[in-house]
Amino acid sequence: MKENTLDALRKQVISKLDELGVRAQIEDIITKARDDENLSEVDMFRHLEEKGIIANVTRALNLDASQTSNKSGLDTALLRAKQKHLHIRVSKGRGFTEYVTKNKRSSEKLRTSVTFGGRLVHSALVPCTVEPFFNIDLLVPILKGRRGATVADLLKKEEGKVRVTVCVVSMDDKDYPIDSRVMGHCELDYREAIVSSKGYVRKLLQLEQGEPTSTLVPGAIDLTLRVVPALSDPIDKVEYNRQIREEEMARTNKFTNFLNLAKTSWNEFINKSEYFKQRPTKLIAYGEDGLQHCSCEFLKPLKCGRVLRTPKQAAYWVSLLQEDTMSQMLGDVSSRWSSFDTIAAKGSAKNEEKALLLCSFLLGFGLDAYVCYGYDKQNRVHSWVMTLMKNESTAMFWEALNASCYSIYDCPYANIGCVFNDHVIYLNSQDDHSIEKTAFDLGSSDLWMPVHYSKAGGITLHPFPLAKASLDGEEEEELLEDRLRVEIEAFRAEKGLEDTLWDENLEHVLAQALVAYETEACTGQAAPGNMEFQHSVKRMVPIGYTFRGVPMQFKHRSSKRILRQLLEETSTLDIILSGSQNTVLALSAHVNVYPNDLSSTWIMVASRTPK
Secondary structure, eight states, rough: HHHHHHHHHHHHHHHHHHHHHHHHHHHHHHHHHHOTTTTOOOHHHHHHTTTTTHHHHHHOOOOOOHSSSSGGGGGHHHHHHOOOOEEEEEEEEOHHHHHHHHHOOOOOOEEEEEEEEEEEEEOOEOOSSSEEEEEEEEEEEEEEOOOOOOOGEEEEEOOOEEEEEEEEEEEESSSSSSEEEEEEEEEETTTHHHTTTTSSEEEEEEEEEESSOSSSOOOOOEEEEEEEOOOOSOOOHHHHHHHHHHHEEEEEEEEHHHHHHHHHHHHHHHHHOOGGGSSSOOEEETTTSEEEEEEGGGGGOEEOTOOOOSSHHHHHHHHHHHEOHHHHHHHHGOBBOOOOHHHHHEEEHHHHHHHHHHHHHHTTHHHHEEEEEEEEEEEEEEEEEEOOTTTTTOOEETTTOOOOOOOOOTTTTHHHHHHEEEEEEEEEEOOOOOOOOOOTTTTTTTEEEEEEEEEOOSOOOOEOOOOOOSSSSHHHHHHHHHHHHHHHHHHHHTTTTTOOOOOHHHHHHHHHHHHHHHHHHSSSSSSSSSHHHHHHHHHHSSEEEEEEEEEEESSSSOOOOHHHHHHSSHHHHHTTTOSSTTTTEEEEEEEEEEEEEEEEHHHEEEEEOOO
16 A cells, blocks of 8 residues: 555656656756766755756745645645755865975874854864865755745844864874864855855855964865755845945944943942952953954853753763863963854863853853853962852852852852853952852942943844764773773783783673763762662672772773873772782773763773782
8 A cells, every 4th residue: 555655656746847847857967977976966956956946846836835735744845845955065175285294294184064053064084185075065944934934034144154164183093083173264154145146155265273373374165055945036145245234333333332331341440449450350352263352242042952951961061072282282372262163163172161151051041140250279260150040149150171060168269350141241349359258249230340241132042063972882882991901901011910801790890880970970969879889899709809999081082091091090000000819800981972972981990809
């Protein structure tokens, strides 16, 4: 019955294509695709779109829709047919000559990331060549078939830039990526494709420097943007240019007004006390474009889609971002704050950037969140996040580095100079700015001096580029355990310990503890199962033997780096070098993969030795 229905449907489709006079054209393109191995499915789709075949079929479906009952099930298909998509294609890079000749290392590869509309896609790791082939395709809906939505509405969507980021990825001797840094990035307003008479725009965009101290020319990217299905009537480019000028003028006027207000407020602030000038404040910050911006500009309420469901999950995800090692090396020179697209592309961030991202996530969840700027108890400048209870001045602090939450009484922070969200900065004008003595009643102008950047209004959520994890946690665990055992055995052999015995049964028991550790780290609550684990270990360790085990957490899956850190810790080094007779070792790994392939890796090294 099902086959008969499919045959009937095929005949109806073929009949409709014959009626439209496009069947022969489709068959011709398919024939060419068979002869040309380099013609991909995307290329076939582009040829169909350029010849107007897709537009003809879409219009035909729309005409038939008025004659079709809503109960036929075609309404959903018609809705999808009306939806416009932006096809983004990055074919290759060009002009990477200077980097290849002056800065290329044999252990480095290139990876390009494209972000737009909350979507993120990475290219495969490719060799560093003058013209590297990235071959990225991304299809993103830009106009959903909602009642009243028109193509003209797309002109008003100011945050519509397609961003391409090229990263240099360092590999270890196992060909595992261990670090990445931004070579360069470029942007293109997707509205240029909407106003193009061709229905698409293709440009060779010069990459902007990713490192503030670099003098190398990073090269260019071949980028194509195409609206599919094609627009029947492209928008007038004159109207688009007028819209762009108005947006730029509005941004300039907004920042100019803020500078004037900030100057007046700052003078009033430091006139209250000569000591206020020494307090840590952040009214202005440099962006990755090298220009000054109000600190509020780096915050916006973010939505996490369906992959991060709670504020705690979002905080834990932010904590798993790699530390930005390049910024640590450059020091004050790297005081620029990266965009969220850049952070998503490279998978790493500075402390301040993590606080900005976490605060934006919490704002998106509807919390009254602020970035705090002050000193920690080691007298270092530090940024963290604060949330306030509604109609109360009770503060909760969130540490972006480890997802921990604190009250004012148990936090690791010493004092606070200012707090800010996406529309206002509050300067702490209290005589004592220590955490314990500070009152967090932001509505009191005697305690906190407000410097407004924009008016507070309704929450507008912005998408953050999150992609579902592509790695398999179990496969990563097995691979990591195998590599670590080989490397530990080699290290023990260098120390004169030739025989290394592994206990698989004990390793199986250790795994349950690692699962509990991850649950506690992710949720902030004690996980059940500790009593069962203790009983299991006792049954695995005979009388007259001693069990020793140490768990450690890592934000990566590099066996080389993990072993190095294990050997730096005295407790784990003693276990690895256990050399008495009848000693057995156990090694267990638990890898949890999160969106954008961030990972939390738990390793437990244990030994069972005679007393």
